[in-house]
Amino acid sequence: MAQKDLKRFFAPRSVAVIGASANKGRPGRVVIENMRANGYKGDIHPVNPRGGKLLGLRVFKTIKDLPSGIDLAIVILPAQATPQAVRDCAARNIGSIVLVAGGFAEVDHAGEDLQQELAQASRETGVRVLGPNTAGHISTPADFTSSFFPLGEIPRGGISYVAQTGNFTGAMMKHIMSAENYGVARCIGLGNTVDIDETDVFEFLATDRHTKAIFFYLESLRRPREFIEIAKQVTPKKPVIVLKGGATADGAKAALSHTASMGSDDRILDGALRQAGVVRIDEFSHLFLAAKAVAPMPVPAGNRVGFVSPSGAFIVHISDLCRQRFNLSFPDLMPRTMDRLREISPPFIRLSNPVDIFPSATVHGMEFAYREAMEAVLTDPNVDAVVSIMILTRELGMPSLDFIPELAKKHPKKPIYISFSGDHACNEEAKAFLEPRGVPTFPLIEDAFKALDILAQARKSLKK
Amino acid sequence: MAQKDLKRFFAPRSVAVIGASANKGRPGRVVIENMRANGYKGDIHPVNPRGGKLLGLRVFKTIKDLPSGIDLAIVILPAQATPQAVRDCAARNIGSIVLVAGGFAEVDHAGEDLQQELAQASRETGVRVLGPNTAGHISTPADFTSSFFPLGEIPRGGISYVAQTGNFTGAMMKHIMSAENYGVARCIGLGNTVDIDETDVFEFLATDRHTKAIFFYLESLRRPREFIEIAKQVTPKKPVIVLKGGATADGAKAALSHTASMGSDDRILDGALRQAGVVRIDEFSHLFLAAKAVAPMPVPAGNRVGFVSPSGAFIVHISDLCRQRFNLSFPDLMPRTMDRLREISPPFIRLSNPVDIFPSATVHGMEFAYREAMEAVLTDPNVDAVVSIMILTRELGMPSLDFIPELAKKHPKKPIYISFSGDHACNEEAKAFLEPRGVPTFPLIEDAFKALDILAQARKSLKK
Numbered sequence: 001m002a003q004k005d006l007k008r009f010f011a012p013r014s015v016a017v018i019g020a021s022a023n024k025g026r027p028g029r030v031v032i033e034n035m036r037a038n039g040y041k042g043d044i045h046p047v048n049p050r051g052g053k054l055l056g057l058r059v060f061k062t063i064k065d066l067p068s069g070i071d072l073a074i075v076i077l078p079a080q081a082t083p084q085a086v087r088d089c090a091a092r093n094i095g096s097i098v099l100v101a102g103g104f105a106e107v108d109h110a111g112e113d114l115q116q117e118l119a120q121a122s123r124e125t126g127v128r129v130l131g132p133n134t135a136g137h138i139s140t141p142a143d144f145t146s147s148f149f150p151l152g153e154i155p156r157g158g159i160s161y162v163a164q165t166g167n168f169t170g171a172m173m174k175h176i177m178s179a180e181n182y183g184v185a186r187c188i189g190l191g192n193t194v195d196i197d198e199t200d201v202f203e204f205l206a207t208d209r210h211t212k213a214i215f216f217y218l219e220s221l222r223r224p225r226e227f228i229e230i231a232k233q234v235t236p237k238k239p240v241i242v243l244k245g246g247a248t249a250d251g252a253k254a255a256l257s258h259t260a261s262m263g264s265d266d267r268i269l270d271g272a273l274r275q276a277g278v279v280r281i282d283e284f285s286h287l288f289l290a291a292k293a294v295a296p297m298p299v300p301a302g303n304r305v306g307f308v309s310p311s312g313a314f315i316v317h318i319s320d321l322c323r324q325r326f327n328l329s330f331p332d333l334m335p336r337t338m339d340r341l342r343e344i345s346p347p348f349i350r351l352s353n354p355v356d357i358f359p360s361a362t363v364h365g366m367e368f369a370y371r372e373a374m375e376a377v378l379t380d381p382n383v384d385a386v387v388s389i390m391i392l393t394r395e396l397g398m399p400s401l402d403f404i405p406e407l408a409k410k411h412p413k414k415p416i417y418i419s420f421s422g423d424h425a426c427n428e429e430a431k432a433f434l435e436p437r438g439v440p441t442f443p444l445i446e447d448a449f450k451a452l453d454i455l456a457q458a459r460k461s462l463k464k
Numbered sequence: 465m466a467q468k469d470l471k472r473f474f475a476p477r478s479v480a481v482i483g484a485s486a487n488k489g490r491p492g493r494v495v496i497e498n499m500r501a502n503g504y505k506g507d508i509h510p511v512n513p514r515g516g517k518l519l520g521l522r523v524f525k526t527i528k529d530l531p532s533g534i535d536l537a538i539v540i541l542p543a544q545a546t547p548q549a550v551r552d553c554a555a556r557n558i559g560s561i562v563l564v565a566g567g568f569a570e571v572d573h574a575g576e577d578l579q580q581e582l583a584q585a586s587r588e589t590g591v592r593v594l595g596p597n598t599a600g601h602i603s604t605p606a607d608f609t610s611s612f613f614p615l616g617e618i619p620r621g622g623i624s625y626v627a628q629t630g631n632f633t634g635a636m637m638k639h640i641m642s643a644e645n646y647g648v649a650r651c652i653g654l655g656n657t658v659d660i661d662e663t664d665v666f667e668f669l670a671t672d673r674h675t676k677a678i679f680f681y682l683e684s685l686r687r688p689r690e691f692i693e694i695a696k697q698v699t700p701k702k703p704v705i706v707l708k709g710g711a712t713a714d715g716a717k718a719a720l721s722h723t724a725s726m727g728s729d730d731r732i733l734d735g736a737l738r739q740a741g742v743v744r745i746d747e748f749s750h751l752f753l754a755a756k757a758v759a760p761m762p763v764p765a766g767n768r769v770g771f772v773s774p775s776g777a778f779i780v781h782i783s784d785l786c787r788q789r790f791n792l793s794f795p796d797l798m799p800r801t802m803d804r805l806r807e808i809s810p811p812f813i814r815l816s817n818p819v820d821i822f823p824s825a826t827v828h829g830m831e832f833a834y835r836e837a838m839e840a841v842l843t844d845p846n847v848d849a850v851v852s853i854m855i856l857t858r859e860l861g862m863p864s865l866d867f868i869p870e871l872a873k874k875h876p877k878k879p880i881y882i883s884f885s886g887d888h889a890c891n892e893e894a895k896a897f898l899e900p901r902g903v904p905t906f907p908l909i910e911d912a913f914k915a916l917d918i919l920a921q922a923r924k925s926l927k928k
Contacts, residue, residue: 027860083761106776108812150859165777171855171886179907219780245777250794251784254776254818282788284781285908312570312718313629313709316683317748320715324746330714346573354718391635395489395614422635424643443643444749 006196006204008096009130010186011142012071016094018063018085019076020046022054027100027148028076031136032057037152039143044283045070063088073095074136074146079103079114082132083121085089090125098146099131104167104192106133115194122195134191135170135178140184141210149174152294157183157271158212159291160199164219164245166191176288184297185210197222199230213239213458215287219246219255224269225265228276235277239299240459242273243281243289247408277461279454289442293338293451294458297408297415300385301458304331305449306377307354308370308388310421314445315354321446326453330354331382340376344369353377357388366390371407378411384456385415387448392426401430405437415455417441417448470660470668472560473594474650475606476839477506480558482527482549484510486518491564491612492540493518495600501616503607509534519538523548524642527552530710536560538600538610543567546596547585554589562610563595570597570655579658585678586659598655599634604648605674613638620674621647623755628683628709630655630829640752645899646759649674663694671699677758677922679705679751683719688733692740699741703763705754706737707745707819743918746757750918753906757828758922760902761872761879764849767920768795769913770841771818772834772852774825775886778909779818785910790917794818795846804822804840808833817841821852830854831863835871842875848920849879851912856890867892869901881905881912 021028104115140156149170168189246255263357360369420427442448485492548824568579600610613634699900824833884891906912
């Protein structure tokens with residue numbers, strides 16, 4: 001039986017890059033540049049038949065020449081060469097391998113045979129293999145990545161991703177890094193799962209203190225029973241959020257040619273996942289949406305939202321969505337909250353939750369109105385989370401937003417999400433100010449509630 | 465009976481601004497600045513008891529002093545003063561009024577009484593009133609707006625909006641102008657609909673040659689029967705897309721305090737709207753999403769999509785969504801299309817629609833692979849529309865995107881939508897290049913398909 005512990009994948013003390021390359025932009029060079037950019041402190045041993053030096057490192061001509069004590073090899077060789085590379089690594093006592101190459105079962109019958117051979121090499125040698133057909137993995141607590149996609153320094157944080165698509169630690173990670181302001185702990189592009197599968201990684205992340213929430217993109221479950229068992233243990237401790245591709249006949253057909261996954265019976269799986277406290281999402285973008293919400297903020301203690309809105313139309317629309325699609329409610333506020341809201345509003349304004357802040361903002365200015373209303377609602381014991389939509393435009397004057405991170409600090413158990421209407425450039429400016437200060441923002445008003453709905457679901461199985 | 469024709473609203477030859485103000489940022493000044501910024505060529509007559517000059521214009525002290533021949537008055541006075549203003553305008557033979565003030569039935573019982581009084585003044589005098597409680601309206605074919613929100617020059621285009629929220633021609637229009645690249649024809653914030661309602665405006669837009677597609681945000685239908693009758697006539701000619709707020713009990717309650725709307729029975733209405741060929745959407749953001757899709761592109765001739773994807777995971781996920789939520793299909797491609805795709809792909813690649821472009825892009829470069837695949841799929845008679853997702857990053861090199869507007873020109877009957885993975889800044893750059901050249905882009909991969917699904921629904925009732 002292969003060794004269970006994935007510690008060497010996520011915290012290798014030294015690595016070999018087999019198929020290292022001197023050419024700019026080639027995977028065998030980029031992978032080393034990525035490690036350097038992330039401050040990896042272990043030894044890096046490039047392997048290439050030409051030998052010589054690469055980025056200041058001695059290049060070994062063969063795997064056999066490598067020094068001993070290497071924890072992990074990243075193999076960037078054509079598909080045909082990979083089974084032998086696994087055996088060569090085993091001979092040098094390298095117990096963990098990331099296999100980048102595509103061209104296996106996802107391509108044709110010859111590839112299927114090759115994948116069988118690879119699986120056999122892994123099984124016989126006991127070497128743990130990630131891939132093939134993956135852009136690699138990321139482990140920021142170890143300053144490490146095996147990704148060959150030009151990423152540079154990867155922001156650190158509590159989100160871990162496990163994706164049954166090689167691409168995830170490539171272009172999709174680049175998307176997160178460039179469009180969002182949250183950081184990641186461990187990210188794994190599983191690829192064709194010839195050995196290491198989603199359940200292995202789940203087991204590791206279950207007790208990983210660097211991982212605050214776990215997100216999966218899966219096309220199949222190799223070991224559904226074990227996965228569900230781990231889920232039952234994890235979901236009381238941290239949110240587990242799953243997008244399962246191949247849920248329909250068409251999706252399943254596409255999954256077959258993508259990662260050669262045979263879809264499990266989706267309906268049975270769905271029930272089991274829900275029972276185990278896993279939150280199932282249905283849009284790829286929500287892998288980022290819910291992550292940006294949970295990364296800097298607490299999980300809400302329940303589904304009762306205080307909503308501060310500048311527009312009656314938004315209140316009407318979001319009320320509809322909360323009724324139709326989300327399991328979120330707008331609770332009645334305590335008398336003292338209502339008193340405070342009345343104090344900051346012009347007379348004769350009908351007040352309730354959601355709070356129409358427009359009259360107060362017109363009279364007292366945006367900063368005062370939002371600060372006081374949000375403070376009142378955050379203090380209310382009936383409220384678990386606060387969403388505010390702000391209208392920002394240059395012409396009306398940008399308010400100081402300092403009060404929002406201050407409110408977040410003062411109310412550390414209640415998430416605050418901000419959304420916008422108005423001038424795009426001002427919204428981008430507010431995002432750039434608020435998100436590094438721990439307050440997530442959502443360009444579309446619905447998105448703040450979609451994220452909250454996902455996390456309120458995760459809450460249900462969390463203990464304490 | 466009040467006059468039916470809204471022509472004076474949408475193409476006034478001269479206007480009065482009653483409650484004009486010299487103070488910067490005040491609605492009574494901004495409204496004039498907005499008209500100027502949009503090149504309004506008619507006469508503007510400010511009214512303010514102080515008289516004097518304002519922005520180079522002679523200020524009249526009272527409505528009575530105004531010259532004759534004024535088509536439209538924009539009344540920016542406190543609620544209490546508005547019924548008299550309507551009567552004063554009638555006396556000066558001004559037949560159309562935009563009423564900006566809030567403080568009517570949406571506020572309290574006194575406001576309800578005032579609104580009754582206003583309705584009576586409109587009825588008795590035959591003066592047509594838009595509002596109250598609205599930021600005004602926009603009519604770019606007449607270089608005109610009555611909005612008091614600082615908008616500047618409003619981009620021209622074929623999209624018309626009718627919204628039962630005053631805000632729409634304010635902050636929400638600012639959002640469209642700053643975040644998107646499409647233009648508008650007529651936009652109306654209905655407000656409390658004391659007189660002019662959604663059906664009046666619908667009737668005008670039905671035969672308006674500047675309006676290519678009509679979008680509604682409604683909280684109630686004052687005259688559902690008439691609205692449905694007009695819809696039956698319009699939907700064979702142009703897409704009519706409706707977001708109906710207050711669809712649920714909670715939403716309806718919120719609508720009551722927003723625009724004092726009594727919700728109609730939503731289920732009955734829903735069936736009637738569908739039968740009349742109206743497409744009903746369920747997210748506020750989709751008012752912008754579908755507009756940006758239809759503004760520069762033809763409505764697809766059907767629901768058969770050619771999908772060019774750089775990731776198997778996207779194919780799996782979108783296949784699921786098309787099965788579960790959208791009425792879109794991925795048709796089999798013609799043999800000659802398949803031949804062409806095979807020619808541009810490495811050997812042994814499984815090809816079908818959706819097209820996994822990654823292997824071809826790896827071998828031939830992004831520009832060649834996308835251009836040839838999109839050309840082949842656009843030429844295929846089985847395909848009604850093409851969606852391409854591109855991975856753009858600085859490190860991999862930005863491809864030239866000139867070929868995309870060229871393909872759009874060559875295939876004028878098939879919409880092309882572009883979405884992205886990868887580097888946010890590159891995607892923004894591509895958006896800034898493509899959208900002014902008539903190709904809409906969608907930052908989230910699901911959104912291109914959401915938009916297409918809405919327009920494929922609209923297609924069903926379109927003639928020819």
